[in-house]
Amino acid sequence: MAESLLTLSGVHTHIGHYHILQGVDLVVPRGELTMLLGRNGAGKTTALRTILGLWRASAGTIRFESGNIAQRDTPAIANLGIAYVPESMGIFAGLTVRENLVLAARRGPPDEKRLDWIFRFFPPMKKFWQLPAGLLSGGQKQMLSISRAIIEPRKLVLIDEPTKGLAPAIINNLIEAFAELKQTDTTILMVEQNFHAAKSLGDSVAVMDAGRIVHAGRMADLAADAALQTRLLGLSLEAHQ
Amino acid sequence: MKRIDWIPPALLLAIVLGALAMIGSPSTWVTLTVAGLAMGLLIFIMASGLTLVFGLMDVMNFAHGLFIAIGAYVAASTIRLFAGAAGADSFLANLGAIVPAMLAAAAAAGLLGLAFERIIIKPVYGQHLKQILITTGGMIVAEQLIHVFWGPDLLPLPRPATLRGSFLVGDVAIEKFRLIAVVVGLAVFAAMLLLLNRTKIGLLIRAGVENKEMVEAMGYRIRRLFVGVFVAGSALAGLGGALWGMYQESVTVHIGASMMVLIFIVIIIGGLGSIGGCFAGALLVGLVANYVGFLAPKIALGSNILLMVLVLLWRPQGLYPVSKQ
Numbered sequence: 001m002a003e004s005l006l007t008l009s010g011v012h013t014h015i016g017h018y019h020i021l022q023g024v025d026l027v028v029p030r031g032e033l034t035m036l037l038g039r040n041g042a043g044k045t046t047a048l049r050t051i052l053g054l055w056r057a058s059a060g061t062i063r064f065e066s067g068n069i070a071q072r073d074t075p076a077i078a079n080l081g082i083a084y085v086p087e088s089m090g091i092f093a094g095l096t097v098r099e100n101l102v103l104a105a106r107r108g109p110p111d112e113k114r115l116d117w118i119f120r121f122f123p124p125m126k127k128f129w130q131l132p133a134g135l136l137s138g139g140q141k142q143m144l145s146i147s148r149a150i151i152e153p154r155k156l157v158l159i160d161e162p163t164k165g166l167a168p169a170i171i172n173n174l175i176e177a178f179a180e181l182k183q184t185d186t187t188i189l190m191v192e193q194n195f196h197a198a199k200s201l202g203d204s205v206a207v208m209d210a211g212r213i214v215h216a217g218r219m220a221d222l223a224a225d226a227a228l229q230t231r232l233l234g235l236s237l238e239a240h241q
Numbered sequence: 242m243k244r245i246d247w248i249p250p251a252l253l254l255a256i257v258l259g260a261l262a263m264i265g266s267p268s269t270w271v272t273l274t275v276a277g278l279a280m281g282l283l284i285f286i287m288a289s290g291l292t293l294v295f296g297l298m299d300v301m302n303f304a305h306g307l308f309i310a311i312g313a314y315v316a317a318s319t320i321r322l323f324a325g326a327a328g329a330d331s332f333l334a335n336l337g338a339i340v341p342a343m344l345a346a347a348a349a350a351g352l353l354g355l356a357f358e359r360i361i362i363k364p365v366y367g368q369h370l371k372q373i374l375i376t377t378g379g380m381i382v383a384e385q386l387i388h389v390f391w392g393p394d395l396l397p398l399p400r401p402a403t404l405r406g407s408f409l410v411g412d413v414a415i416e417k418f419r420l421i422a423v424v425v426g427l428a429v430f431a432a433m434l435l436l437l438n439r440t441k442i443g444l445l446i447r448a449g450v451e452n453k454e455m456v457e458a459m460g461y462r463i464r465r466l467f468v469g470v471f472v473a474g475s476a477l478a479g480l481g482g483a484l485w486g487m488y489q490e491s492v493t494v495h496i497g498a499s500m501m502v503l504i505f506i507v508i509i510i511g512g513l514g515s516i517g518g519c520f521a522g523a524l525l526v527g528l529v530a531n532y533v534g535f536l537a538p539k540i541a542l543g544s545n546i547l548l549m550v551l552v553l554l555w556r557p558q559g560l561y562p563v564s565k566q
Contacts, residue, residue, distance in 0.1 A: 052458055054454060054457075054458065073457075074454075074457040074458055075457050075460050075461060075462045078457070078458055078459060078460035079460040083459075084455075084458045086455070086458075090452055090454075090455035090458070092447070092448040092451050092452060092455070093451060093564040094447060094451055094563065094564060095444065095447060095448060095451075099444050099447075102441070102444065103441070103444050103445065103448055103456075103459065104459055106459070106460055134564055148459075
């Protein structure tokens with residue numbers, strides 16, 4: 001297995017009176033796409049938000065490269081090279097596609113070659129370059145949200161349910177885009193409910209339940225073991241193909 | 242290409258043309274229209290900062306009127322310092338008095354805004370009830386401090402010599418100072434549009450008004466941006482206070498507080514956090530106040546409340562709602 005880029009050790013997160021993460025131990029290998037699976041309410045989104053500092057870990061360590069980022073604030077964490085695609089997509093509806101991407105490019109104006117690379121994945125971004133993002137379709141908004149995350153080379157991209165609510169044709173398009181993104185050096189931690197996508201893209205996998213990691217291993221192994229899928233997720237990947 | 246919602250401008254135009262039909266006399270209509278535009282643009286200068294502060298950080302600052310009052314008092318004191326230039330019979334010499342007065346007013350209000358944000362606002366982020374209580378309390382304390390520095394009496398703020406009186410164009414009388422207010426108001430609006438649409442800071446402000454969490458997740462420190470917006474908004478309120486004081490030709494400690502109802506109406510009508518909405522709302526309020534004051538003086542007092550009710554029945558999120566996440 002590749003070396004670890006991100007390691008969560010005994011991470012707890014409280015939101016108000018609720019104890020959501022209850023000692024998460026997770027290793028995200030460098031250069032791989034790690035799938036974070038689990039039933040609704042298992043704590044997957046909270047885990048991503050805690051890594052980025054949007055929720056503050058109440059205990060435990062989050063090591064990114066060599067430093068503990070558990071108590072750093074969100075902008076400082078993002079500036080380490082971590083991008084986030086939230087479940088809500090988080091696009092700025094009143095800003096154009098161009099303005100959304102300009103804002104995401106921290107190092108200056110977006111690089112032309114990088115833009116061409118993104119346009120190859122997501123042609124609507126070029127077509128609707130000057131259109132307010134609020135007027136895009138659901139799939140196009142998701143494309144924009146992902147484009148923002150990869151407008152510059154990132155060390156780690158956190159992606160929360162990118163295929164949620166999208167048409168099958170668009171999901172296939174996204175899967176192809178992520179497959180190509182995997183060929184770069186980018187490490188990805190993705191929460192996904194679509195098992196076809198998870199199986200197609202995941203190198204490694206971690207399964208959450210009740211605020212803890214209950215399984216970690218290779219995605220291929222989980223995909224091949226129907227009994228394990230049923231035990232961990234309450235369903236079989238085969239049934240979703 | 243950005244799509245502009247032309248319905249609010251069309252509504253404004255309809256009101257202006259409808260007023261012409263109801264008033265009958267074109268000269269009276271022109272006078273009232275210029276007065277309405279001047280009033281609206283002055284309110285816009287004072288309100289624009291508050292709408293961004295609310296939109297960006299959900300901060301309910303009931304002490305915004307304080308910055309207006311400080312601007313007016315500092316302008317009055319500065320004009321006294323430049324009494325020679327203010328009293329001269331030359332427009333350029335007069336500018337030599339009112340420009341320093343406006344700059345000093347904006348600078349003083351901006352500095353006060355910086356201190357106010359650090360001491361009063363910062364401890365109550367995200368707590369609306371406490372924001373209302375502490376900013377109202379802060380305003381009361383600050384008004385007493387104004388009494389200490391400038392005294393409790395009404396302070397005269399005479400307009401410079403060449404800005405008194407009116408131009409006569411045919412039989413239309415247009416107050417000179419109102420034209421100055423229109424020019425400054427349009428300049429401020431143009432500058433804000435340029436800033437918000439052509440600079441990265443402007444993009445950040447617009448993005449932050451929509452979804453500040455996502456802006457932080459991109460690596461930007463929204464709190465620093467907010468402090469900048471708060472200071473700029475306070476400075477604009479100070480500038481507006483200076484102009485409003487000259488418009489009234491006197492200053493009292495309540496000059497800001499008395500404007501707050503109109504300012505809140507404008508930012509609610511416009512859509513919280515929307516500069517375009519604030520501009521359209523301010524013009525709407527200014528024009529309607531002047532037309533109704535002439536046509537039906539008995540209902541003038543409540544006309545702006547009625548206007549707000551009608552606009553919110555039509556567009557509950559305001560003329561130009563900001564999509565929030």
